[in-house]
Amino acid sequence: MTDTALTHAQPEKPGFFTIATMQKAVAFVVLVALLIFFSVFAANFAAWNNMVNIMQATAVNGVLGVAVTLVIISGGIDLAVGTMMTLTAVMAGIVLTNLGMPLPLGIAGALLSGAAMGGFSGAIIAKLRIPPFIATLGMMQIARGLALVFSGAKPIYFNDTPSYQYISPESSITSLIPGLEIPNGVFVMFGVAIIASIILNRSLLGRYIFALGSNEEAARLSGVNVNFWKIVTYALSGMICGVAGLLVSSRLNSAQPALGLGYELDAIAAAVIGGTSLAGGRGTVLGTIIGAFIMSVLTNGLRVMGVQEEWKIVVTGVIIIIAVYVDIALRKKM
Amino acid sequence: MKKKLFAAALFGAATMFSAPSFAEDVYFPIIAKGFSHQFWQAVKAGAESAAKANNVTITFEGPNTEAEIDKQTDILNAAIAKKPQGLGFAALDSKAQVPALQKAADAGIPIVAFDSGVESDLPLTTCTTDNVNAAGAAADKMAEAIGGEGEVAAEIHDQTSATGIGRRDGFVNRIKEKYPKITIVDIKYANDALKAADDIKATLQAYPNLKGIFASNEGAAIGLAVAKKETGSKVVAIGYDSGKTQKDAINDGTLLGSITQNPVGIGECVVNSLAKALKGEKLDKIIDTGFYWYDKSNMADPKVAAVLYD
Numbered sequence: 001m002t003d004t005a006l007t008h009a010q011p012e013k014p015g016f017f018t019i020a021t022m023q024k025a026v027a028f029v030v031l032v033a034l035l036i037f038f039s040v041f042a043a044n045f046a047a048w049n050n051m052v053n054i055m056q057a058t059a060v061n062g063v064l065g066v067a068v069t070l071v072i073i074s075g076g077i078d079l080a081v082g083t084m085m086t087l088t089a090v091m092a093g094i095v096l097t098n099l100g101m102p103l104p105l106g107i108a109g110a111l112l113s114g115a116a117m118g119g120f121s122g123a124i125i126a127k128l129r130i131p132p133f134i135a136t137l138g139m140m141q142i143a144r145g146l147a148l149v150f151s152g153a154k155p156i157y158f159n160d161t162p163s164y165q166y167i168s169p170e171s172s173i174t175s176l177i178p179g180l181e182i183p184n185g186v187f188v189m190f191g192v193a194i195i196a197s198i199i200l201n202r203s204l205l206g207r208y209i210f211a212l213g214s215n216e217e218a219a220r221l222s223g224v225n226v227n228f229w230k231i232v233t234y235a236l237s238g239m240i241c242g243v244a245g246l247l248v249s250s251r252l253n254s255a256q257p258a259l260g261l262g263y264e265l266d267a268i269a270a271a272v273i274g275g276t277s278l279a280g281g282r283g284t285v286l287g288t289i290i291g292a293f294i295m296s297v298l299t300n301g302l303r304v305m306g307v308q309e310e311w312k313i314v315v316t317g318v319i320i321i322i323a324v325y326v327d328i329a330l331r332k333k334m
Numbered sequence: 335m336k337k338k339l340f341a342a343a344l345f346g347a348a349t350m351f352s353a354p355s356f357a358e359d360v361y362f363p364i365i366a367k368g369f370s371h372q373f374w375q376a377v378k379a380g381a382e383s384a385a386k387a388n389n390v391t392i393t394f395e396g397p398n399t400e401a402e403i404d405k406q407t408d409i410l411n412a413a414i415a416k417k418p419q420g421l422g423f424a425a426l427d428s429k430a431q432v433p434a435l436q437k438a439a440d441a442g443i444p445i446v447a448f449d450s451g452v453e454s455d456l457p458l459t460t461c462t463t464d465n466v467n468a469a470g471a472a473a474d475k476m477a478e479a480i481g482g483e484g485e486v487a488a489e490i491h492d493q494t495s496a497t498g499i500g501r502r503d504g505f506v507n508r509i510k511e512k513y514p515k516i517t518i519v520d521i522k523y524a525n526d527a528l529k530a531a532d533d534i535k536a537t538l539q540a541y542p543n544l545k546g547i548f549a550s551n552e553g554a555a556i557g558l559a560v561a562k563k564e565t566g567s568k569v570v571a572i573g574y575d576s577g578k579t580q581k582d583a584i585n586d587g588t589l590l591g592s593i594t595q596n597p598v599g600i601g602e603c604v605v606n607s608l609a610k611a612l613k614g615e616k617l618d619k620i621i622d623t624g625f626y627w628y629d630k631s632n633m634a635d636p637k638v639a640a641v642l643y644d
Contacts, residue, residue, distance in 0.1 A: 043540070049565070050539045056564070057532040145398075154372060154644070157578055169564060183564075252527050252560060254579055256553075258371070259526055261399075296532075303536035309493070309523045 020284050022330055023275030027290040027323070034294060038301035045304045052182055054293070054300050059168065059185040060085075060248050062292035064263055065270035066196045067240035069288045072271055073200070074233045075213035075280030076132035080121060080139035081241050082263030086256070087147040088114040088245030093156030093255035096164065103163050111242040117143060118238015122231035144261065151257040158253050167250035185247045189289070192243050197285040199236070209233055213280030269316070270295055273323040294319065359391055362608050363413035364422035364601075365406065366396035367449065372552070372577060372643045373597050377448070380601025381422070388609040396424075400495075403427050407434050414438045420608035423457070424449040428496065432456070444611040448604045450496045451620075459617040461603035463595040465497050468625035469504030469550070472572050472593050474512070475627060476505075476546045479570040479590055483515035484545035487537050489558060491525040491551040498523075501550040501574065519544070527579075530557025531564070538567050546570035552577045555592060559583035576628075576642040584630060591629030596641050599623040 039046035064081045071078040088110040096106035117139065124135040158164040166172065168185030200206040208229040211219040220226045249255040274291030276283025298319065302312045364381050366374045378394040385392040395413075397405040403426045413421060414437055421443050425431050432454045438445055439456045447457035476486060488505055492498040502521065509516050520537050524530040530549070534557055538544060546569055549558040555573030559580065562571055573580050573592035583589040600623045607617055628638045 044542060045539070047539065050536075053532070053535045053539065053565075057535075060528065153369070153375070155577065155579070159582075169560075248528055251531070252556060252579070254556075256527055256556075259528065299532070300536050300539075303522065303533060304540040306520065306540060 019330055020275055020282055020287065023327065024284055024287045024290065026326055026330075027274050027287055027294065031290055031294050031297065034297045034301065038297065038304065042301055042305040045301055050300070050304070052186075054296050055186040056169075056183050056251075057300060058289075058292050058296040059183075059189040060244050060251075061263070061266050061270055061295065062189045062289050063192050063240060063244040063247060064267035065274070065288040065292045066193055066285050067237040067244070068264070068267045069271045069274075069276050069283050069285060070196065070200065070209060070233055070240075071132070071237045072268075072276050072278060073213045073280060073283045074209045074230065075216060076125065076230070076234070077136060077268070077278070078118075078121065078139075078234065078237055079133065079136040079264050080117070080143055081237070081244075081267050082260040082265075083140050083143040083147065084114055084117050084238055084241040085244040085248060085263060086260035087117065087143040087150070088242040089249035089255035090147045090151045090156060090257055092246060092249060093158065094150060096158060096161045097156050100160070103161060106161065106164070107167075107246060110245050111239050114242025114245065115235045115239040118241065119231050119235035121238070122234030125234070126227035126230040140261075140264065147257045147260070151255065153257060155254040155256050158249065158255075164250050165253065168247045169251050185251065188243065188247060192240060193285050193289050196240065200285060205229065205232060205236070210281060213282070215281075266295065269320050272320060272327075275323075275327060277327065291323075360389075360419045360609075360612065361391045361393075361416070362420045362422060362605060363416065363418050364392050364394045364604060365409055365413060365424065366394065367400045367406070367424045367426050368398070369394070369396040373575060373595075376597035376641070376643050377601040377604075380598035380603075381605050382601070383598075384602040384605035384609075388605060390419075390605065390609060392422075392605060397426070400426060403430060407431055410434050411437070414441060414443065417441070418443060419612060420444045420446065422446050422448055422604040422608060423452070425452045428453045444608060446604050446607045446611070446617075448600050458611050459607050459619060459621055461600050461607060461621045461623055463600070463625055464622050465500030466504035466507075468593050468595065469501040469548075469574070470508035471625065471627055472548055472574065473505045473508035475591060476548060476570060476572055477509070477513045477516060479572075480516070480545040482513055485517050485519045485541055485543055486546040486548065487520035487522070487534075487541065487544060488518065488548045489530055489534055489537075489550065489554040490521060490523050491554050493523050498550065505548050505550075524557065525551065525553045527553045527556035527560065530554045531560040532557075534558055534561035535565055538565055538569070544569050546572070549573045551575050552580060555580045555583075555589065559588045562588050576644075578644040581633065581642060581644070584628070584633065587630075591627060594626050594628055594638075594641055596623045596625060597643075598641050 067081050068078050091113040092106045092110040095101045095109035121136050121139045124130050125132050169183050171181045171183050174181050270291035271288045273294055274287030368374050381392055395409050406426050421438050435456045445457045447460040449462055451460045490498050490502045506518055519541050522533045524533045547558055549555040552575040556579045558571050571589045573589050576594050603621050603623050626638050632638050
């Protein structure tokens, strides 16, 4: 990896053939190639219900990937997304099961606690000038510990709130289009992606996220309240982790307080495979969603093929390295 | 910390002679592999009730996760420094922690291992579940439920720990030895309920003729129940350990039944064995605390219900 690739990220050039567009295209081609490969070589892979399996398996990682993408584009990193997800799930459990409140309040509990934790990380980074890697490494442990403390180290179940199932595993679209049994969680993921994409490309916050990641000093000198927007970025990312918390706990019908460690690496991998630059200033939500799909197609496909677990992990690692190499190679050409 | 260790070394010899006296309050630190998992809470409950019965004081500690071997060794050293009359220890690593245990033995502290063994003669006994035998019983139930032939798969919680290896081999070997018409087509590994669910759905996709799946711990069993519900699959599903999700899944027929260890019995065994050791009674090298097969029919049985947790 060259130094220039890491430290001198250029802001997105206007025009159709930007690096990000190219990379999305490359990622998409890889995804299609994988789908074709497994359809040919893995018996029973190419069935509609397996495609639904893959979509459902992508939902949580896709949403966490979007959360971490925003932060990475702003020039930061968030290692706490996995355990923040767990803590938000526990908060939903406390509100709904322990306090017996109605569903909307449980959802609000997850989203707000996520935003608060993310905002807290952002504040530490902006005000105390602790590097994002360290600050969020600390937050990762804080969230993990609090999830165990608040839950009493026991899963919290949602049996008293049957409608909770509608967040992820139930399929509402079946009632509109019979036979199309896509779980709601998949639509939640796409919904989050669309909203995050609009924020990133069409709002002031989005413009500042890119500005922070491209050249923070320049942004500061041109009068941007850098600290404020950093905190907002991390808070938004934390809130999206809250969505992931709702998805995972809805699917398992329980908030599992010990789960979540390691999810941050899958999320970062999805962002990187999708073309988000770890140097900041460049990346797309759509790329991350494609990256998350590449990871779950690989996982599912290799499993259906009967490839050993150990090799599956190796292959995922190789794909990440290839993705970053493509990133560097494309940048040299531009 | 260093001071404490130094003090322990200084008074080690003295402790050796004073330990067997019952005049003072008898104190046993119990060091588990963790405390957040429900299984350990059940072990703790058993240890506490036995402590009451034997009129001794205990503390129950463990590291945050079952990967933190160094943290557990720190806890062990701190416990030894308190000069207890006995020590209960569930080693995270059956070899790496022997030198730390040697310190306790040098100080004359009787050691009882539990859950998984230590590769040394230092512990007077080991209170544990025979995982191989227990998983073998799961294989017998599986064979009976699918009529003695067909394809089965297993979702194992990890490929390196003693319990993961024991349960996998126990299940696989029993099938191979006793049921030649059953083939094991797939073995996957996941400890996390969400990943286990997606794993099992891929397995169901790959093997449409699959007749049964065995899941080797609570996380894997939750994943198995979720996967069955989401796919509507009719495979025979057998779990391990307990937890509310697993119990509910057995009650509504998603899971046929599960194997449970006897965590309460393990906790009782540790404290009882230490008390016996202090009285100079001889102990067997290994005490099998047993396991139960539970399903819809016997879940309410008080003997079984006592070892199940939510």
